[in-house]
Amino acid sequence: MAPTVISSIDTLESSQMNNPLDNISDLIAQTISKASSELREPIRHIYTNPELAFEESIAHDTICDFVEKQGYAVTRKAYGVETSFEVISGKGGRLISINAEYDALPGIGHACGHHLIATAGISAFLGLSAILKARGILGRVQLLGTPAEESGGGKLSLLKSGAYKGVDVALMSHPAPAGMLADMAGTKSVTALGGIKFLATKSWIIEYFGKSTHASVSPWDGVNAYDAAVAAHVNIGLIRQQIRPAERVHGCMLEGPKAANVIGQYTKLKYMARSDSKQAVEVLEKKVLACFEAAGLATGCEVKITSESGFSDVVNNKALCERYAEIGNAIESQKIEVFCDKDGTGSTDFGNVSHVVPGLHSMFAVDAPASCGCHQLAFTAATGTEDAFQKALFAGELLARLGLDLIEDNEFYHAVKTEWEDSTRPVAT
Structure with a gap:
């Protein structure tokens, strides 16, 4: 049977009436799949033109142009940060923030794969936006461009400027060499982790x-x-x-x-x-x-x-990590572990965000040489492959499905919120 082809978000509703898509993943996956052919070249352009912290003008303009072509209004240079942007879709309900990074490293380019974080973020935004509109669900999704994670902490500037005001949960997904992720999880078959410790x-x-x-x-x-x-x-x-x-x-x-x-x-x-x-x-x-x-x-x-300015440790949320793994493991060939409890070695400005709102900083595996780690030229090469692009798209699909659960499932959202409040409550002395 030939697959159903969706020509635009506006036609999703009529397609549902004629051929109902009861499976949430079908609608989200189709939306992301349709956009991926157009997204591939912009992401490649960012990858081949690496830019350092707060200098990501090519990445900023490339992403903004792409999202505008998908029919969304984009605020460029958002919150007074020259290389940040913001897109919000939907109405009412809870606000889910999808964070997109895109800065590179001096001398070794995208050796941390931040262009893939942007890929996951953009695809998550498009997938979640599409299903909210098609099903008339009250809820909003924010795609927030967060520059300068590697140096300078762009999210710290955005926090101070109010970019996360009103956000209920913030989500993002980061690539890592498959071998490194396997070492963290203690199993070679792992494809993603719901969370890890950050310093x-x-x-x-x-x-x-x-x-x-x-x-x-x-x-x-x-x-x-x-x-x-x-x-x-x-x-x-x-x-x-x-x-x-x-x-x-x-x-x-x-x-x-x-x-x-x-x-x-x-x-x-x-x-x-x-x-x-x-x-x-x-x-x-x-x-x-x-x-x-x-x-x-x-x-x-x-x-x-x-x-x-320093980075805070990430406040990992067990409820978010468990649901992320549950969503991913329902799909054949995926092996997603909930959380790695080993001592962390990396740090991120998302840690500061996680002390202000509940957050998920998941990790997904990218095929790379066995001894490869982040911030190595070998990983720069690994993050530029078609396979890495496809894995980032899938990471975005999981974030979109998790975002939908947070909007629709009140019990789940309140469990996330309660756990976060308990985790961030000052310790009595």
């Missing part, structure tokens, strides 16, 4: 100010800012023995001396620390700052430390 972060810009002089003629007249940077790095290395297993501290030099025969008078570093909660990373911060201060004291340099 909270703190980051700083550290500047050392010394005094330059000739490195051979009169080094005793200088104050060596380069030595201060080296001492800071060594100090950080020494405290690693005493920090907890889930904690990380790492950094880089942004500016330094350019001549070997001059005592460097200025160095600039960036460091970040991670731990498993906002409270824990604040404890770690005190140790790290002492390392920077001690380096200045030992070398005689003036030190200036500027704190940057």
Whole structure:
């Protein structure tokens, strides 16, 4: 039997009357499948033109143009963020926010697959919007363009500007190398995870100010800012023995001396620390700052430390993760685990969102070399394949179906909300 072809969202209702689509996934999947042929080239364009944090003008314009061609009104440069956008469809009811990322990494392009996050987000928005309209369901869906996850935390700016005001639940899905996801889940057959642990972060810009002089003629007249940077790095290395297993501290030099025969008078570093909660990373911060201060004291340099906005740990929601896995596992060939309880190593600005509204940050597997991890050139190549594109579309379908459940199933939504309220309630001291 030939498949039913839906030519537009407006014809879905008449198609249902003539050939009812009782299975929710049929309607959502057909909508996404129809749009995918048009979406493939825009996503490819974003992939081949990687842009860094807050510089994603090509991605911004490409996505906005595509969504407008699907018949939706798009707010460009939304909430005062130059490379953000917003689209809202539906009316009344609960508001489900679908987050789309699209920034890349310096030197290695889309080695974290954020163009696939955009793919999943766009397809989820289209699928959920279509079924809400076709079935006359009260509910709304927001497609929110969230730039600069890799550096700068675009979602933090959007939170401050009110982008999540009125949102009931926020959803997104992130790709990962299949082997890495299998290690997390403890099973090779896993295709997705409802949630994983993410670490909270703190980051700083550290500047050392010394005094330059000739490195051979009169080094005793200088104050060596380069030595201060080296001492800071060594100090950080020494405290690693005493920090907890889930904690990380790492950094880089942004500016330094350019001549070997001059005592460097200025160095600039960036460091970040991670731990498993906002409270824990604040404890770690005190140790790290002492390392920077001690380096200045030992070398005689003036030190200036500027704190940057940090990321919170993700508040994982068991009810959301379980329903996501249930939806996916109802489809043959899928093996979706509810949650990975292993210590996390990554961080995301979605963590800050999850402390404001209930959220799901799911992960889906992309075929990649066995030893491949995120932020590697091998994963850049893996995320550019047709297979990766198709898996992102499917991740979007699952998000759309989960969003529909959140809108229609009151008992489920209230379970999600209650769990989130319990998880974010301040601990009595």
